[in-house]
Amino acid sequence: MTIRWAEKLLVAKIEGTYGTDSTPGGGDAVLATAVELSPMEGQDLERNLDKPYLGNDGTIAVDLHSKIKFRVELQGSGTAGTAPAWAALIRACAFAETVSAATSVTYNPITASHESISLYLFIGSTRYVMKGARGNVAIILNASGIPYLEFEFTSLFTLPAEGTPPTPNYDGYQDPTEVSNATTPTFTIDGDDYVLRNFKLDAGNDVQGRFLIGDERVIIVDRAEMLDFQMVAVPLSTLNPYALAKAKTQVELVITHGTEAGKIATIEVPTMQIQRPSGLAEAQGIMEWPLRGKPRPDAGNDQFTLTLT
Known part of the structure; x- marks a missing residue:
């Protein structure tokens, strides 16, 4: 029987105990797009046997795990103070709620x-069952586009099998608003307003599988956040990214998307260190700056926040 690629259903649920199936159902449905699945990652060990004739010796598959990548539209729950439908996903990327x-x-x-x-x-x-999954997330806002959370998870391996899909409930997902001047009212650096073309904040989680005798798990061993954004250039007397980069000066960056209560998302980076600009860009005859920045922790675990109001 033909299997249609469009017939996809993704569900996800927080585990009470690591690696123990939390049995997500239709109420845990993920309204995802651009799903990419690598169901059986790992290594193939060559046996390299000595024999009096030529030919393959076969391999042994080890360190098996799965990977999945997808996007979810960045939108609040519609009610201020109520967690969004995608909350479990970002919590599994080493975030507190x-x-x-x-x-x-x-x-x-x-x-x-x-x-x-x-x-x-x-x-x-x-x-395809993926237990013990942890991952990375990037927040993407591009002018005239849909705002997204881009997730990539690594999990323990389970043999795929036939199953009956549950009936999905997507009621927790709100329709997104496009990124525009009207719907994205704030983009500031050090409290001053600027014009932005695109923005990406990557959490930079280092996600690794750990396959040992007596214990197999996926862990997040480190984090190296990175900001990539392109803004309209201004006179250096207004903002000088070259001087900021050379002096290792830390500045605050804030971007707010949404204007309706329950659907407002604010990303605040209190201590961003601008990296040295690597070039210039032009769009419609206007000069723009492609810039990069590193969110820096102050007291710890405070290098940036995503707040829904």
């Missing part, structure tokens, strides 16, 4: 006590 009732939900990177999720991907009736 702080809920202020009827006010806000804030996510910040953390160093320890990382959570994990179980994901199921159904393609037709084939079910």
